[in-house]
Amino acid sequence: MSYLRSSFRHPHAQKNKLGYTQANYEGALSTLCAGCGHDSISNSIINACFELSLEPHKIAKMSGIGCSSKTPAYFLSNSHGFNSVHGxxxxxxxxxxxxxxxxxxxxxxxxxDTASIGMGQFMHLVRRNLNMVYIVMNNGVYGLTKGQDSATADLGSASKKGVPNMYEPMDLCELAISLGSGYVARSFSGDKDQLVPLIKGAIKHNGFALIDCISPCVTFNNNPQSTKSYEWVRDHKEATGKFDLVPEAAEIQVQNPNELTESIQLHDGTTLNLHRQPDSLDITCRESVLSALEEAKQNQQVLTGLLHLNTNSKDTHDIINTSSKPLNQMSESELCPGSDILESINASLR
Incomplete structure (x- = not known):
């Protein structure tokens, strides 16, 4: 088996506004298990960045430890990257x-990486509202250590080891909404039409944006008794609505005149166009969303789509009033203004 990616690309491949083809956003060939949902999520990230015409060298991809945290090697090879320790x-x-x-x-x-060893760090990241996209590839098992149940495994769900989980699961979407995240979504790795717009919207959001993506583990957790399997999620998925990220300069077209449409303007002027039924939940109301998530659980449904959006949230830099000029672009005199300035700061705190 070859692990070399072919360098051939169609000479008339589609290009974005920067003149880049999708190949400019790809990475190394994946070494994950064949059929792993994580690869589908990686491809959705590639598509989202390509469609938004982002410059790869202005993207930083971050990860921890686990099967999911290997995936940054498989997309955006021309971007910055850092693979940190567990959690x-x-x-x-x-x-x-x-x-x-x-x-x-x-x-x-x-x-x-998020719901166990990294839970403390995750919670403080949300409450500080750091301006980033946080994608959780959620399969309910520890794939690198042979399939033990994770903290997100549903009560009674069984992996291929056959023992039903005895503990209540952690719902990362509910937690993020409770802690004040302004953009919270849930999707399924096999639903590219839904996931790509969600990633695009998360990138455009000013502040912390969480996407909890159910991603079946084909080795340890893709069996009918598991609520994280392909079969179970496809049978129980309940979408909050069809939506798309509409560029500011583009015409907004309603595909179905009988469908309720709500347009929400984001900070940079782009619009998140939501199509849903009249009895759909109010994504701007935290209480409504949390109630809907709990109701879906009782009905054994996986509520997907954009769950919560707050366009007025302030990110970490706005909260603590940092310099608009990045620290890495400042000169020595700007970073070290001298002892007189330091003394005046100290005096103001006495």
Whole structure:
């Protein structure tokens, strides 16, 4: 088996506004298990960045430890990247963001990396509202250590080891909404039409954006008794609505006149166009969303789509009033203004 990617590309491949083809956003050939949902999520990230015409060298991809945290090697090979230790991606990303706020930060984590060893860091990252996209590739198992149940495994769900999970699961979307995240979504790795617009919207959002993506583990957790399997999620998926990210200069077209449409303007002027039924939940109301998530659980449904959106949220730099000029672009005199300035600061705190 060859692990070399062919360099051939169609001479008339589609190009984005920067003149790049999708090949400019690809990475190394994946070595994950064949059929792993994580590869589908990687491809969705590639598509989202290509369609938004982002410059790869202005993106920083961050990760921790786990099958999911290997995936940054498989997309955006021309971007910056940092693979941190287990559960510590939030603090590393915070430090990088403080140094250079002008980069687009895409963090990739797993249900173990986030909901177990990294839970403390994840919670403080949300409440500080760091401007980043945080994608959880959620398969309910520890794939690198032979399939033990993770903290997101549903009660009674059984992996291929055959023992039903005895504990209540952690719902990362509910947690993020409760802690004040302004953009919270859930999707399924096999639903590219839904996932790509969600990633695009998360990138455009100013502040912390969480996407909890159910991603079946084909080796340890893709059996009928598992609520994280392809079969179970496809049978129980309940979408909040069809939506798309509409560029500011483009015409908004309603595909179905009988469908309720709500347009929400984001900070940079782009519009998130939501199509849903009249009895759909109010995504701007945290209480409504949390109630809908709990109701879906009772009905054994996986509520997907954009779950919560707050366009008025302030990111970390706005909250603590940092310099608009990134630290990595400042001169020595700007970073070290002298002892007189330091003394005046100290005096103001006495």
């Amino acid at each position: 510590r991606m939030p603090s590393v990303t915070t430090g990088a963001n403080m140094g250079n706020r002008d980069l687009t930060y895409i963090g990739v984590s797993g249900d173990g």
